[in-house]
Amino acid sequence: MHRDILKLNEIAAKPSRMVLGLMSGTSLDGLDIALCEISGHGTQTSCELLNFLTLEYEQDYRDKVKEVFAKQHASIEHLCLMNAWIARQHAKMVNEALDQFTVDRVDVDFIASHGQTIYHSPRVQHGLEEFPNATLQIGDGDHIAHLTGIITLSDFRQKHIAAGGQGAPLVMYGDYLLFKSDTENRILLNLGGIANLSLLPKDSRASILSSDLGPGNTMMDAYVQQYFAPATFDSDAQIASKGKVSEPLLAALLDNVFFNLGMPKTTGPELFNLQYLDSAISSAKLQLGNSELTHEDVMATLCEFTAVCVANSICSLAEDLRTVSVYSSGGGVHNPLLMQRIETLVKSGLPAVKFSSTADLSVPPDAKEAVLFALLANETISGEAIDFPASSTSMPNISMGKVSFPR
The missing domain is CATH 3.30.420.40 (ATPase, nucleotide binding domain)
Structure with a gap:
């Protein structure tokens, strides 16, 4: 068995996990980084926010993202390049944050990366009946995992759409x-x-x-x-x-x-x-x-x-x-x-x-979304599909996020 799969199994069985939640919103102000210790899963989840910071984006980052952000027409080449470039920028920021937190990378069990939303298009907006709800977040998890050495979960919104949701909000x-x-x-x-x-x-x-x-x-x-x-x-x-x-x-x-x-x-x-x-x-x-x-x-x-x-x-x-x-x-x-x-x-x-x-x-307002993505990743690794009340039909009972290994 692949050693990273064995490691994932060990992480899932731990009484608590160290999870780094990343959130980059549509405001393009910076990357929110929340280091959480999470125990349990489902309604028995307990989460302690150990450290939090926002690393501000440079204007160059904002300018590059805005070339494709929320635009119906943009360069496919630029979009392709940005998928890897954003991930590498975020990986660099993660390594910088862990240095500031004085946390060894080997102590972090996994990263939960939201990525950068580029386009969000529910069916009620695009009006094309032959197409489903759609959304696109870029910043590929493989790059983050490889450059940080930490198992990374990313691309959370696609499963929500696959299960009949609109991809948002996931909060x-x-x-x-x-x-x-x-x-x-x-x-x-x-x-x-x-x-x-x-x-x-x-x-x-x-x-x-x-x-x-x-x-x-x-x-x-x-x-x-x-x-x-x-x-x-x-x-x-x-x-x-x-x-x-x-x-x-x-x-x-x-x-x-x-x-x-x-x-x-x-x-x-x-x-x-x-x-x-x-x-x-x-x-x-x-x-x-x-x-x-x-x-x-x-x-x-x-x-x-x-x-x-x-x-x-x-x-x-x-x-x-x-x-x-x-x-x-x-x-x-x-x-x-x-x-x-x-x-x-x-x-x-x-x-x-x-x-x-x-x-x-007990959750700072600026940290909440990064914390929530850490929780989503925890459910995927060590929990089960979240069991909402039967009357809550708009919330698919699913786990979300794709797993990227460092090696």
Whole structure:
């Protein structure tokens, strides 16, 4: 038997495993690296975050990814080259992080690498009945495994699609294992490039749900990068706070069939991008008349757009529950205007909803997604298909991730 298969068997039998979770999101800000000690599996999982850091991408990385990111037409050659190049960049970052953590590579049992999403295309978006839901993450696991010397699991989303899902969001799997409570109804809200949530009712018989909601930071970040470079995001909402929300533009932004779809649903920057904004501005011009929108006004409106999308979704899910606690994570938690607007909009209709961050659940908001991919890998190696409540038909009971050996 191959020695790496023997080693994998030994790792699976260990009482606990050292797992390095990697997450690179659509914001392209950096690689999140979470070193976790995980014991058990399924609903008996226990996870301790030992170390976490984000290694910021250089502008060269962002520029290369943007040549193919969320674009219907791009160079096949460049895409082919990027698959290996991104993996090698991530492997270099892993080795750097382990040096900073003062952790020997032989002590890490395996890496869980999300890769870099290049294109996300559910059937409701591409509209081609002969094709299934589709998504593409690049950054090949073989390169990471070989260059780090650590068994690597990658390409998690394909199994979800193969089993009838849309490839996103996958956060529910980890949310369910770590955060399900018998004493309170919980919503785990993630504000990355795209906003998504997991609904975890305290009633174990009730259906759980995970869904994208619409744009998180992606349109705001893209607008800042276009008009306020070299800034890459609106730090502390300093730009948006100087503007005024344009109601005609907000109405045009909200005028999309995506928002009429029932949950669960999924989307990405392929839909919510600066072209979408330009189209909405054109639609709003009849009502705007001679009024000129400043860049600050546009940013204020984009912030409100995200807040309304998120608040509407929370309210629709929470209205039948007497009390709900919302735990937020992702880059959006650092946008004070966005967080304040979400809470205000929700509490105007549902004052019993409580807001905090996943820090109150012992997981830092910036680390959560990297931790969740570590959990997915742990299930693949030492667990079984996650057994969701029978009513939760949108969540395939599957394990995910392809295994790459160092040798």
